[in-house]
Amino acid sequence: QALDYDTIENELHGEEERKMSSSDWKWIQFQRWIICMLIGIMTGIVAVVINICILELTAVKMHVVEQAIIHCVKNRCLYVPLLLWIAINVVLVTVASLLTVFVAPVAAGSGIPQIKCFLNGVKVPNVVRFKTLVTKVIGVIASVSGGLAVGKEGPMIHSGSVLAAGISQGRSISFNLNTRFFKHFRNDREKRDFVCAGAAAGVSAAFGAPVGGVLFSLEEAASFWNQALTWRIFLCSILSSYTLNFFMSIYHHHPGDLAYPGLINFGKFSGSYEGFELPIFLLMAVFGGLSGAAFNAINHKITVFRLKYLKAKYFKVLEVVFVAAVSATIAFVLIYWNPECKPLGQDPYVRLQFFCNDGEYNTMAVLFFTPPEESVKSLFHDPLGALQPLTIVIFVLPYFFLACWTYGLQVPSGLFIPSLLIGAAWGRLVGNCVNFIWPDDIWAQDLSKYALIGAAAQLGGTVRMTISLTVILIEATGNITYSLPLMAVLLLAKWVGDYFNHGIYDMHIHLNKVPILPWEPPALSTNIQAREVMGTPVVTLRTVPLVSDICSVLSDPRNCHSGYPITDSEGKFRGVILRTQLLILLKHKEFVERGGSSERIKLSVFRDSYPRYFPLSVINVSEGEQQCHVDLRPFLNPSPYTIQENASLPRIFRLFRALGLRHLVVLNDEYKVVGMISRKDIWKWEHKEKQHDD
Amino acid sequence: QALDYDTIENELHGEEERKMSSSDWKWIQFQRWIICMLIGIMTGIVAVVINICILELTAVKMHVVEQAIIHCVKNRCLYVPLLLWIAINVVLVTVASLLTVFVAPVAAGSGIPQIKCFLNGVKVPNVVRFKTLVTKVIGVIASVSGGLAVGKEGPMIHSGSVLAAGISQGRSISFNLNTRFFKHFRNDREKRDFVCAGAAAGVSAAFGAPVGGVLFSLEEAASFWNQALTWRIFLCSILSSYTLNFFMSIYHHHPGDLAYPGLINFGKFSGSYEGFELPIFLLMAVFGGLSGAAFNAINHKITVFRLKYLKAKYFKVLEVVFVAAVSATIAFVLIYWNPECKPLGQDPYVRLQFFCNDGEYNTMAVLFFTPPEESVKSLFHDPLGALQPLTIVIFVLPYFFLACWTYGLQVPSGLFIPSLLIGAAWGRLVGNCVNFIWPDDIWAQDLSKYALIGAAAQLGGTVRMTISLTVILIEATGNITYSLPLMAVLLLAKWVGDYFNHGIYDMHIHLNKVPILPWEPPALSTNIQAREVMGTPVVTLRTVPLVSDICSVLSDPRNCHSGYPITDSEGKFRGVILRTQLLILLKHKEFVERGGSSERIKLSVFRDSYPRYFPLSVINVSEGEQQCHVDLRPFLNPSPYTIQENASLPRIFRLFRALGLRHLVVLNDEYKVVGMISRKDIWKWEHKEKQHDD
Missing domain, CATH: 1.10.3080.10 (Clc chloride channel)
Structure with missing residues (x-):
């Protein structure tokens, strides 16, 4: 598990800042x-x-x-x-x-x-x-x-x-x-x-x-x-x-x-x-x-x-x-x-x-x-x-x-x-x-x-x-x-x-x-590209997914990532939502069918839940609610740092190290998500190389 | 003018590294x-x-x-x-x-x-x-x-x-x-x-x-x-x-x-x-x-x-x-x-x-x-x-x-x-x-x-x-x-x-x-997006442009940028080439019609020309050569840092500051170039805001 040193600049955040003198x-x-x-x-x-x-x-x-x-x-x-x-x-x-x-x-x-x-x-x-x-x-x-x-x-x-x-x-x-x-x-x-x-x-x-x-x-x-x-x-x-x-x-x-x-x-x-x-x-x-x-x-x-x-x-x-x-x-x-x-x-x-x-x-x-x-x-x-x-x-x-x-x-x-x-x-x-x-x-x-x-x-x-x-x-x-x-x-x-x-x-x-990431990218790794390091396939969510979809994503142990890319109906990348955000949205039943956006969940709810989030198992979602939708758009981070598939490992490394990232979305030239790189992916890659050398 | 603290990871660079023990x-x-x-x-x-x-x-x-x-x-x-x-x-x-x-x-x-x-x-x-x-x-x-x-x-x-x-x-x-x-x-x-x-x-x-x-x-x-x-x-x-x-x-x-x-x-x-x-x-x-x-x-x-x-x-x-x-x-x-x-x-x-x-x-x-x-x-x-x-x-x-x-x-x-x-x-x-x-x-x-x-x-x-x-x-x-x-x-x-x-x-x-960029992004600027800061319209070049196109781009004083985005025939972003690289390519007449890639220009040529480049005026391009093509693909940086149009100013600022960038290409969700942000753009924006306040 990693900490997230990037700011979530979603609509809630922007709204709060607009009100701020x-x-x-x-x-x-x-x-x-x-x-x-x-x-x-x-x-x-x-x-x-x-x-x-x-x-x-x-x-x-x-x-x-x-x-x-x-x-x-x-x-x-x-x-x-x-x-x-x-x-x-x-x-x-x-x-x-x-x-x-x-x-x-x-x-x-x-x-x-x-x-x-x-x-x-x-x-x-x-x-x-x-x-x-x-x-x-x-x-x-x-x-x-x-x-x-x-x-x-x-x-x-x-x-x-x-x-x-x-x-x-x-x-x-x-x-x-x-x-x-x-x-x-x-x-x-x-x-x-x-x-x-x-x-x-x-x-x-x-x-x-x-x-x-x-x-x-x-x-x-x-x-x-x-x-x-x-x-x-x-x-x-x-x-x-x-x-x-x-x-x-x-x-x-x-x-x-x-x-x-x-x-x-x-x-x-x-x-x-x-x-x-x-x-x-x-x-x-x-x-x-x-x-x-x-x-x-x-x-x-x-x-x-x-x-x-x-x-x-x-x-x-x-x-x-x-x-x-x-x-x-x-x-x-x-x-x-x-x-x-x-x-x-x-x-x-x-x-x-x-x-x-x-x-x-x-x-x-x-x-x-x-x-x-x-x-x-x-x-x-x-x-x-x-x-x-x-x-x-x-x-x-x-x-x-x-x-x-x-x-x-x-x-x-x-x-x-x-x-x-x-x-x-x-x-x-x-x-x-x-x-x-x-x-x-x-x-x-x-x-x-x-x-x-x-x-x-x-x-x-x-x-x-x-x-x-x-x-x-x-x-x-x-x-x-x-x-x-x-x-x-x-x-x-x-x-x-x-x-x-x-x-x-x-x-x-x-x-x-x-x-832990070392101080410098591995030696002679310019020819290693994002597509060789990234985790794939990626679990993505739609901008307004079904509650059942969210639950199945969250409950699958193979998808235990910290964040999920969001795509629209054409498959284009629209932002990233964190696992913890999804948990909070489910717990507060922020469903479109319940009149969601009119009395929208506040930023303070997210802040209050930090840093000890609950597991999925404590959330009760009834059979009927499984068919509701959640509008993720106000909550997702619409413009996280992304990288192209052909970006080199040193470049990715510098982004991670300089900005303290937890994950990086890899996009192709159609603006579609092809992979995710987490700090563990980089670490694993380096580790594998070292074993290879030995 | 700005210095470029990002590495140009083009094909030449990758080739050199492959040969390196x-x-x-x-x-x-x-x-x-x-x-x-x-x-x-x-x-x-x-x-x-x-x-x-x-x-x-x-x-x-x-x-x-x-x-x-x-x-x-x-x-x-x-x-x-x-x-x-x-x-x-x-x-x-x-x-x-x-x-x-x-x-x-x-x-x-x-x-x-x-x-x-x-x-x-x-x-x-x-x-x-x-x-x-x-x-x-x-x-x-x-x-x-x-x-x-x-x-x-x-x-x-x-x-x-x-x-x-x-x-x-x-x-x-x-x-x-x-x-x-x-x-x-x-x-x-x-x-x-x-x-x-x-x-x-x-x-x-x-x-x-x-x-x-x-x-x-x-x-x-x-x-x-x-x-x-x-x-x-x-x-x-x-x-x-x-x-x-x-x-x-x-x-x-x-x-x-x-x-x-x-x-x-x-x-x-x-x-x-x-x-x-x-x-x-x-x-x-x-x-x-x-x-x-x-x-x-x-x-x-x-x-x-x-x-x-x-x-x-x-x-x-x-x-x-x-x-x-x-x-x-x-x-x-x-x-x-x-x-x-x-x-x-x-x-x-x-x-x-x-x-x-x-x-x-x-x-x-x-x-x-x-x-x-x-x-x-x-x-x-x-x-x-x-x-x-x-x-x-x-x-x-x-x-x-x-x-x-x-x-x-x-x-x-x-x-x-x-x-x-x-x-x-x-x-x-x-x-x-x-x-x-x-x-x-x-x-x-x-x-x-x-x-x-x-x-x-x-x-x-x-x-x-x-x-x-x-x-x-x-x-x-x-x-x-x-x-x-x-x-x-x-x-x-x-x-x-x-x-x-x-x-x-x-x-x-x-x-x-x-x-000069200050230490921190301007206060309360999360709601400012890339599209408000970026310079537009952007002069782009094709992957294999005509010499005359390059000359006209370089000689127009309004386009005196440090780098130009490259797009393919569909208009999709393919990378960035620096003004100085173009000058060197022209000077060495690296034209496709002259049998270009077989005896390709070496990385050392670029290194030798650093840091005092020549103005366009010293380069003689004959009438016939104007109709030649230059294959930019081996020289361009295919995966520079890019940002989406809706990225916030603090996010852009952090990228610039942490990675020492000179320019940042702004892409839309079609993967097309919509603008460029230089450090001067950020500086100007801050300056304008300050005057506005006064």
């Missing part, structure tokens, strides 16, 4: 701005809630386990804190996975692939429902606090999108709430614009990167750049970031300090780099690409296994519980096994004594036990001797596999932070090597730049995102100095990774067989 | 990357040349005038340095204006409006010619060194675009040079992609803002986001910035220090701001919007005056000379009149004694005499007491009017630096006021943030650019801390300014009556 129109424009502002503020508030809950829960958990350890080191009962730790994690994570599995499975993972699909025009069921938001929010709090190797940033993007979809409709079907507001925006096209803004607000809140947020939306929405829309998305982004900052500055007891935005900030990067360090950075980019590709390959195997064997719901929950227990055990063992202890005070935040002597803290515990954002910061900024290379090696290897295993579990889980953590860890190791080779040079004293480049390379090699990711990293770093090496590294890491496999989001989209 | 295709892709890298590097080098020339010329000029002043303060001959100064400025500026007026008038101004038009699809004559580049480079060096109130950043964007257009074609018609390379890219569509990259490289070199550059291109090009293209633009941007940095770091004797990019950098902003300063910033944004609107309004009056009365070429040169002399005189008088002297050493760069005692320097001379980039930096970063408020007031008022008068003169001249300078000046004044009101608070000691916000507000109020400008400013500041207030200020300044008039670039585009 210039000030009505301005009022609608104004509403758009209001909605975007609301989306920004609400997204910021949700981010605050998630953030504070995680901070508090983690602090409580840390305190409990630490007390138990202190008690048990003396009394030789170390299994108690381990079991306690496992128990806490398992309880939290079970909440997350139960919600995800039984309430909203679409809330699993980071949500970025789902939002990508939505903005691309693919209908993902429930993706912007309220219950998804609730699952996402509670789930991400539980899974991050539960010690899984996940981040909260990706889910923020999804949460922002759901909020946007909800607010822009001015109603909630879940709560049976329907306000008078924002009725104009109840269609796929308008909703998408707001979801763009919501996704941007999510990025902005997650990384304190408003510009990165705008770019993320543009990159994924991929329609043509609309300046007014971009401005609104921008405002929404700014407000989201401001709101989060405002509340977090109060929480941190320095109200008004708005300079450090975002759920994660990378701390202050004050250093700089020398020109001759670039080759080192580029080598790191190659390694990041390889490491990211390896991550994706392993995750691919795991995901395929999951799709095949872990179909039952309770299996899914059990797997999550198992991973949580394993994560806790590994962390505990490593903390116990590698008690590299440092004197307290190097970092005012850190008090994790664990198995260390009084007045010392355990470095491994810092990596495993603090919120992952803090661990990233430690890896970035701890001074040269603060972390032994061996500690980092022992930490990063198991964490890599844990993260790999975790992504794809049935819990909301972001991928950014684990990737940054892994990358920062090996980047710091590279820094240690450099420092070992050139021990006396000042430039080699600063490990933070290597950790940053490593983090970027790993993240770029895994997700293969582009411009927006660069901007996000630059904004999170708060330092423009590194923009050039960051870009170069992300570019190279993407190239290296792309040589082996797809980015992890695209990989998951492919595994789910979602008909 | 997958590796040929990859080779073409690879060439794109190579070209983009070359564009980036070359743009960087041109920026280096411009920058070094200006620095050296300014230094020489400053030295000469200073020596004369030192000599004349003793000997009471102050008219000598004044005249000397005027003379130097006038000579330099005359070079710039002579080149501009007589060689390439399109090189006048910043070039941003021209590039905007080009990317929008409007053909601006000579905009990407080599002579334009030469004029631009020499002209901007001369006019900046010549002491006009102009910057060199806008012209960099134009220079990058010209370089891109030149390099991507693999030849130079001016030099009669034609390499074997890059033949595939000889059409409007491919060229535009590279010009996008060039413009981005220009921004990147000018401001050290690679991300801002990419956004600038996307914002102006406004087609749908193509990811591979964006990556290439990005690489090009990075390389341009790197190249510039690399050479400038050598010039500044610290090779390898790549941390400060760009022709202008704003210096290090280390401070932060408090939440309660936001209202002050927002008030400043309002003032910036007002001030920018005033700037545009005054410039509008001056430009209208110029268009009316200063038509003769020598008038134009004279005006430039006059402005240069006035600029020098005002600067000299102000420096003389306001000898606020400060002890040397506060700024190692400044040695401008002028009328001060030994061991002191003249603050006004710093503002007027150093390169304007340095003045901006002084205003940003000089400590609290370094510049008296009175000095700033006396400086900014005349400078505002000078800048206003200068923009639109017949010299290459950027607007960014003057705007930043004006804004930083009044921003600093605001800072002084704040400091006066709250003298004891630490946050009020830091004037640099007020200067920055003032600069942003003034620039935003003048050019009304959006996302890209924000990112450019953030990148130039090198500090993410200010991103939120900068965005808010730019947004508000734009809103305030838009209440009064258009942005200055759009204003100049409107004054030149360029049919």
Whole structure:
């Protein structure tokens, strides 16, 4: 199923517009701005809630386990804190996975692939429902606090999108709430614009990167750049970031300090780099690409296994519980096994004594036990001797596999932070090597730049995102100095990774067989014509068909298209009507014989039914009514985009991609319908070609 | 005239692609990357040349005038340095204006409006010619060194675009040079992609803002986001910035220090701001919007005056000379009149004694005499007491009017630096006021943030650019801390300014009556149908017309369209052929009677003729040949985008905007041509409506 990003310009629409005055129109424009502002503020508030809950829960958990350890080191009962730790994690994570599995499975993972699909025009069921938001929010709090190797940033993007979809409709079907507001925006096209803004607000809140947020939306929405829309998305982004900052500055007891935005900030990067360090950075980019590709390959195997064997719901929950227990055990063992202890005070935040002597803290515990954002910061900024290379090696290897295993579990889980953590860890190791080779040079004293480049390379090699990711990293770093090496590294890491496999989001989209359209038409396809791609024969309807005809068209499962071409008595093309429109006309019994056009069905009826339409089975059409006629002419879209049979595939592709179409009618030179092309047809064609090549 | 961003998918094209192997295709892709890298590097080098020339010329000029002043303060001959100064400025500026007026008038101004038009699809004559580049480079060096109130950043964007257009074609018609390379890219569509990259490289070199550059291109090009293209633009941007940095770091004797990019950098902003300063910033944004609107309004009056009365070429040169002399005189008088002297050493760069005692320097001379980039930096970063408020007031008022008068003169001249300078000046004044009101608070000691916000507000109020400008400013500041207030200020300044008039670039585009398409379809135009907008009757040709028919169509000035629909004997639409294609067919005498199709004209012939076609008059067609036929079928585009007569204006608009079309054929339901819509038709319709409203 696909979303429809084209406007239905039928008679009803034209009539409404004729009645509209210039000030009505301005009022609608104004509403758009209001909605975007609301989306920004609400997204910021949700981010605050998630953030504070995680901070508090983690602090409580840390305190409990630490007390138990202190008690048990003396009394030789170390299994108690381990079991306690496992128990806490398992309880939290079970909440997350139960919600995800039984309430909203679409809330699993980071949500970025789902939002990508939505903005691309693919209908993902429930993706912007309220219950998804609730699952996402509670789930991400539980899974991050539960010690899984996940981040909260990706889910923020999804949460922002759901909020946007909800607010822009001015109603909630879940709560049976329907306000008078924002009725104009109840269609796929308008909703998408707001979801763009919501996704941007999510990025902005997650990384304190408003510009990165705008770019993320543009990159994924991929329609043509609309300046007014971009401005609104921008405002929404700014407000989201401001709101989060405002509340977090109060929480941190320095109200008004708005300079450090975002759920994660990378701390202050004050250093700089020398020109001759670039080759080192580029080598790191190659390694990041390889490491990211390896991550994706392993995750691919795991995901395929999951799709095949872990179909039952309770299996899914059990797997999550198992991973949580394993994560806790590994962390505990490593903390116990590698008690590299440092004197307290190097970092005012850190008090994790664990198995260390009084007045010392355990470095491994810092990596495993603090919120992952803090661990990233430690890896970035701890001074040269603060972390032994061996500690980092022992930490990063198991964490890599844990993260790999975790992504794809049935819990909301972001991928950014684990990737940054892994990358920062090996980047710091590279820094240690450099420092070992050139021990006396000042430039080699600063490990933070290597950790940053490593983090970027790993993240770029895994997700293969582009411009927006660069901007996000630059904004999170708060330092423009590194923009050039960051870009170069992300570019190279993407190239290296792309040589082996797809980015992890695209990989998951492919595994789910979602008909997402790529960025460009297939290579060398100019000689492929519409007639080779189109679906045929096409089911058409007359301009004033019998109710029985409509019913038989709608009920035939082979005709489960989103729209049907309308032809007149000569067979000439007259327009397109959507399946959902037909359903509404039948339900409201808009039959000619009942005096149809005099008291015609209103545009608001169509708007109110959006977006959850009913199946044909709920409509009762009596025997007598089957012989009535429905006058489709006021409702059909009389001039949709059409294409000739001999149009080339790249041309069709550009139309689909640039205008966000759902279907395209193919006409011959008699102006008769010869076929329909849906996005699935294009996708299938490409897919077939690829299999052919293999 | 318009550019054609649609591909001609005729038989020749299809044949070529059939012969192409997958590796040929990859080779073409690879060439794109190579070209983009070359564009980036070359743009960087041109920026280096411009920058070094200006620095050296300014230094020489400053030295000469200073020596004369030192000599004349003793000997009471102050008219000598004044005249000397005027003379130097006038000579330099005359070079710039002579080149501009007589060689390439399109090189006048910043070039941003021209590039905007080009990317929008409007053909601006000579905009990407080599002579334009030469004029631009020499002209901007001369006019900046010549002491006009102009910057060199806008012209960099134009220079990058010209370089891109030149390099991507693999030849130079001016030099009669034609390499074997890059033949595939000889059409409007491919060229535009590279010009996008060039413009981005220009921004990147000018401001050290690679991300801002990419956004600038996307914002102006406004087609749908193509990811591979964006990556290439990005690489090009990075390389341009790197190249510039690399050479400038050598010039500044610290090779390898790549941390400060760009022709202008704003210096290090280390401070932060408090939440309660936001209202002050927002008030400043309002003032910036007002001030920018005033700037545009005054410039509008001056430009209208110029268009009316200063038509003769020598008038134009004279005006430039006059402005240069006035600029020098005002600067000299102000420096003389306001000898606020400060002890040397506060700024190692400044040695401008002028009328001060030994061991002191003249603050006004710093503002007027150093390169304007340095003045901006002084205003940003000089400590609290370094510049008296009175000095700033006396400086900014005349400078505002000078800048206003200068923009639109017949010299290459950027607007960014003057705007930043004006804004930083009044921003600093605001800072002084704040400091006066709250003298004891630490946050009020830091004037640099007020200067920055003032600069942003003034620039935003003048050019009304959006996302890209924000990112450019953030990148130039090198500090993410200010991103939120900068965005808010730019947004508000734009809103305030838009209440009064258009942005200055759009204003100049409107004054030149360029049919540029806006971002969105006109409001409430769904009920306007294609048949009301289209041009009619349409001149059509048959599939195999007589040569005499073609000649008469081409020679009739009323039919000066860019393309002609082709119909068959029944009158059915068969495709579109371009005027330029017809000219080439006639010139190569591709007549059926001469055995046409056996040794058919090659695609390369069409490519070689691009982009400078010849007029009909150079083609000799004998009396006998007039009765020959031309088989157009292999050459016509058989399936261009078409639209039905009842399609709505927003729908047409979206097609034009998203796909970069030049013309659209309107068909009726018999598949016969009833009209053609060109971008000018849409523009005219909007224009008419507007006049109607007024």
